Each structure stands twice: as C-alpha cells, then as structure tokens.
Amino acid sequence: LVEHAEGLDEHTRHKAGFYVKQVSNAISPSNFILTNPELFRETVASNGENLVRGMKMLAEDIAAGKGDLKLRQADYSPFEIGRNIATTPGKVVGRSDVAEIIQYDPATETVLKRPLLICPPWINKFYILDLNPQKSFIRWAVEQGHTVFVISWINPDERHGTKSWxxxxxxxxxxGLDTVEKATGERDVNAIGYCVGGTLLAAALALMAQEGDDRIKSATFFTTQVDFTHAGDLKVFVDEEQVAAVEKSMSEKGYLDGTKMATAFNMLRSGDLIWPYVVNNY
Incomplete structure (x- = not known):
C-alpha cells in the first residue's frame, strides 16, 4: 500500500515504509505470551516469575535511561578496561578540550618511520578497534611495526554545546597530528578514519588542502560515508521537522543524549536489535 500510494514524495514514502516495517516487527507473534509457545510454557512453568523478573529489569533499564528505556543488550559488568577489553598497552600523550590522544607501546624491535593516527567515531569508545587481543586491529597494527595513535573523544556535556564540526x-x-609530531618527531602521518570519524577525516583533508597542510600522506576509510545522497534508512531520521526537534533538545542540554542515537541505530534492525531483547529481558 505504501509503495503504490499516490501523492507521496520520495522521502515521505521512504519514512512510511520504514515505520510500517517497525509496526510489523513490533506485532510479530513471537513478541507476545499467548502467541509465543516457548514463552507461554515458561510463564506457566514458573507461575509468572519470569514476568516479575522482567518487570524488575524493565524498571532498572528505564532508571538507567533516566526516564527513557535503555535497552540492555549485554551484561556489561564483566568488562574492565585494560583487563579484558582495550588491553593493548598504551598511554595518553595529549589532551584537548574534545579529545585525548593515546599512543600505543611498540611491539617490535624496530618500527616503521611514518606513524599511524586513527580517528574513530565519537559514537563509540576508542577501543572499538581494540576489543580484546583476538579482536584488535590496533594490536595487529603495532605488531606490524606501526607506531599507533588513536583519538579518544570526550563524552560531551553542556560545556561542549557550542563546539562545531x-x-x-x-x-x-x-x-592529534600535532601530538604525533611532538611525540615522535615525525611530521608525515598515515591516517585511518572509521565511520563518522572517516567523514571528519575527509572534511579535514579538504580543509588542510586549502591551507597547504600536507601532513597526512595516506588516508584509509573504514565504513565511511562522504556522499550522503543515498544514506539508506538513516535518511528517515533526517528532515526539517526532526532536525529542528533534535536541535531544540541539544540547545537545552548542550549535547545529543546517547540513548537517542542508540535507539535510532537499533530501529534500523529492530527485528534483531530490539524485539528479541524485549522478549528475552522483560
């Protein structure tokens, strides 16, 4: 019906189709006790104790989200920085108002001349590329002889409300480039941009070219968009009305609450990232 409805512009049709899919995922039989045989049997067998546990967890998640539902997708308690996540040795060698610069310890007797600066997205922590020894691009890079630096973005508060792109x-x-040169004496740098960090890197390269700054000798982009003409379902969340609402919220707080961003990303795959957790948790 949405695809063939008359009088809709492309953006409105896209939004309508997206939200019809959200409704379809929400009313799936697996999400309800009476139409999910496994859940029904568990509820009967436990005399409803599973629902009591679920309500307790729901209350905890709403409290954690300060009134918004902060959907729990993992047990975060076992993770400790430096012990079983972000374990590649390194230290902070620079700090600005928006970021810290981490330099990782060498893992080889000699290192390559040109350092490597990684610009991750600010919607993730710096250790998105250093989850554990088996899943660490950063560890792999230092083992190849690279002197690796990574930008660790600050978790913003109201002080950062006026910070621009x-x-x-x-x-x-x-x-970060200044810090790399200060730490190593090397002016020329290889750079990696990941996700929106790559978008920032691309914009920086254009700006630096205008200013005659040629310190970045190579740039590699991981899952990065620089042309948002075909941005997929993310464009559902970008129109004048929604941007105005986001800007109003940000003007009051000085930043966009992370739960809003997480919810938007979860909605892109709600059948995998929302409703299975609702059923399992609550």
Missing part, C-alpha cells in the same frame, strides 16, 4: 577537526584530528 570545525572544532572537532581543529581540536581533535589536527591536534
């Missing part, structure tokens, strides 16, 4: 280039990526 250019500020993140100047005080984040370009500050």
């Amino acid at each position: 250019e500020a993140y280039i100047r005080e984040g990526l370009q500050y």
Whole structure:
C-alpha cells in the first residue's frame, strides 16, 4: 500500500515504509505470551516469575535511561578496561578540550618511520578497534611495526554545546597530528578514519588542502560515508521537522543524549536489535 500510494514524495514514502516495517516487527507473534509457545510454557512453568523478573529489569533499564528505556543488550559488568577489553598497552600523550590522544607501546624491535593516527567515531569508545587481543586491529597494527595513535573523544556535556564540526577537526584530528609530531618527531602521518570519524577525516583533508597542510600522506576509510545522497534508512531520521526537534533538545542540554542515537541505530534492525531483547529481558 505504501509503495503504490499516490501523492507521496520520495522521502515521505521512504519514512512510511520504514515505520510500517517497525509496526510489523513490533506485532510479530513471537513478541507476545499467548502467541509465543516457548514463552507461554515458561510463564506457566514458573507461575509468572519470569514476568516479575522482567518487570524488575524493565524498571532498572528505564532508571538507567533516566526516564527513557535503555535497552540492555549485554551484561556489561564483566568488562574492565585494560583487563579484558582495550588491553593493548598504551598511554595518553595529549589532551584537548574534545579529545585525548593515546599512543600505543611498540611491539617490535624496530618500527616503521611514518606513524599511524586513527580517528574513530565519537559514537563509540576508542577501543572499538581494540576489543580484546583476538579482536584488535590496533594490536595487529603495532605488531606490524606501526607506531599507533588513536583519538579518544570526550563524552560531551553542556560545556561542549557550542563546539562545531570545525572544532572537532581543529581540536581533535589536527591536534592529534600535532601530538604525533611532538611525540615522535615525525611530521608525515598515515591516517585511518572509521565511520563518522572517516567523514571528519575527509572534511579535514579538504580543509588542510586549502591551507597547504600536507601532513597526512595516506588516508584509509573504514565504513565511511562522504556522499550522503543515498544514506539508506538513516535518511528517515533526517528532515526539517526532526532536525529542528533534535536541535531544540541539544540547545537545552548542550549535547545529543546517547540513548537517542542508540535507539535510532537499533530501529534500523529492530527485528534483531530490539524485539528479541524485549522478549528475552522483560
């Protein structure tokens, strides 16, 4: 019906189709006790104790989200920085108003001349590329002889409400380049941009080219968009009305709450990232 409805512009049709899919995923029989045989049997066998546990967890998740549902997708308690996550040895060698710069210890007798600076997205922690020894691009890179630096973005508060995209280039990526040169004496750098960190890197390269700054000698992009013409379902969340609502919220807080971003990303795959957890947790 949505695909063939008359009088809809492309964006409205896309939004309508997206939200019809959300409703379809929400009313799936597996999400309800009476139409999910496994859940029904468990509820009967436990005299409803599973529902009591679920309500307790639901209350905890709403409290953790400060009134919004912060859907729990993992047990975070076993993770400890430096012990079983982000275990590649390194230290902070620079700090600006928006980021810290981490330099990782060498793992080879000699290292390559040109350092490597990684610009991750600020919607993730720096250790997205250093989850554990078996799943660590950073560890692999130092084992290949690279001197690796990574930008660790600050978790913003109201102080950062006036920071612009250019500020993140100047005080984040370009500050990282300055820090690399100060730490190693090397001016030429290889750079990697990941996700929106890659978008920032691409913008920085354009700006630096205008200014005659040629310190970045190679740039590699992981899952990065620079042309958002065909941005897929993410465009559902970008129109004048929604941007105005986001800007209003950000003007009050000085930042966009992470739960809003997480919810948007979960909705892109709600059949995998929302409803299975609702059933299992609550």
